[in-house]
Amino acid sequence: MVDHAVRTVEHYSELKGSLQAGAVTYFAMLSVFPILALAFFAVGWIARLYPDAEADLVTAVNNVLPGLIGNGDGQISLQTIKTSYATVGLLGLLGVLYAGLGWISAMRQALVLMFETPERKQLGFVPGKLRDLLSMVLVGTVLLVTVAISGFVSTYSADLLDWMGLGTDLSLLLKALTVLIGIAANMLLMWALFRLLADPALPSRSLWSGALVGALGFEVLKRLSSLLLAATKSSPAVQAFGIVLVLLVWINYTSQVILYAASWARTHPAARAVRDREAELAHVVEGPSVRLDPSLEESSGDGSRTRVAFAAGGASMLALMALVRRVVNRKD
Template sequence: MDAGRARFGWLDHLARAGGRYQRTQGDLMAAGVTYFAFLALFPVLLLVASVIGLVIAGDELLQRELYTAIRETFPGALGRRLVEQLSGAIDSAGVVGLIGLGGFLYAGLRTMDKLRVGMERIWKGRVDEPEFLRDNVQDVVALVALGAVGVASLGLTGVVTQASSRVLDFLDLADEPGYGVLTWLLGIGLAMIGDVVVFLWLLRVVPGVDHPLRRLLPGALFGAGGFEVLKVVGGYYLSMISDSVTASAFGGAVGVLVWINLVARFSFFTAAWTATGLEAEETSEPSPRPDGDEQPAGDPAAASR
């Protein structure tokens, strides 16, 4: 292993990043992020149900069509029970929305708090002194920014992918070999742009470090690439269990929980990888001359002094 690290710089970099990750208890910090991030999914579902309820509440025709579809899909007592539950949810959509918003703010802020503390430990080896007002304001801004960037990235990827597919259909090229892969790669590339922005924010703003963005860009690219791999693996897993009702019910929740944990672990490892890389660069840089005159090596003028 030592011989491999001495020969391959990238392997040594990964090993040093892994050591930093272990010393700062990255797995433990990722577990905290996972718990509150998974908990935040439930109030998000309440918010979605509330929005749907508010939209349906003003359209009786849409309500009747939805109720009819439910009765046809679930005949008998089960269908009637589902219609009653949905009708009650529509009537109380406002209350459900407030509960969902409160739960999301609590779980979301706790998620950002755990993420910030973990990033501070990895970058600085310690946690900054807590300040209730400053920390909560910072976490609210971070939560809103992360949500906005995530939604914008997903929306841009979806719009461009759909537009590309329609253009290919219009040109009668949709069935040609290679164009489907091209559209998929285009979507991945656009998603990577959003991921890079998110990881730049994770690496600089969340831990409160002052490194220039250009020096953090390699770490952001490393994180964005790994995150896309995790998304592809997660999508493949969901497609595997989608054909089974039982697997979807239990495997879906477990799969989401495991996926969130993997993303949290990889995010902290990316921070460790970036931090160790910057430290190696600073160590390898030549120290300035005492008089401030940094003469290049091999300069004849320097040799004659």
């Protein structure tokens, strides 16, 4: 385990994972607010049929990005978004198309580099953007499902206990179950990111192991972010920049967790064993290279030159004999 962890850190450092995470953070930061705007635009219409939709969305968002929405200093006010649904929705759609596709592209490049995936045929601009759009939709769908599952369990855990007639005695057990479900959902999200964006040629065991590491790191970040918000409320920097500063740091750490998880999968013992076998097979197929003795090569070269000279001399002699015969015949 220690050896695996050391290999992971070395692999991450050699490929400059922190710089890759910075590029991913830029587009991820730009895409957060358009996605929120688009989500609340959709909820504004859904709320006409389902009045609790807004509250559920706020709960789901705070499960992923704790403390982002609220009425406190530096937080995003829900009422501000509600006052201009149409404009916010249009801007959100345009922002998602730009920043979201940029995030998908940056994350794909970072994961391909971290997994050391062989270079593939580059798509054109339009096919490439269509591929990124499809990947973004699939990743977004998985994210919505995971957030919905964890949000449902955490929101209705008390009601579930009452419905089962167990009371509050098992509340700690249910909280632990909520955390486990959240980790399982995060694990599915990490696996989807790896498979959809990079599609590395790794054993399933290695890929799921990396997804588990990423899920655990993501869950720890969610727990720590709540403590970070509580500890930095009185900080002058947070008061000046609001939740954006904390969100920027959180997204960067999340990006690093994803890339560390990819590095863990790449350096997994099962993945290294597969690469070693492939290297051995490639060596057997190619075979060892054989070099001739330089003296033999030189003698072979001398022999060929001798044969050429002999042929040239023979041809010259035949030509001379033909010329002499003509002269003799003319005299006769």
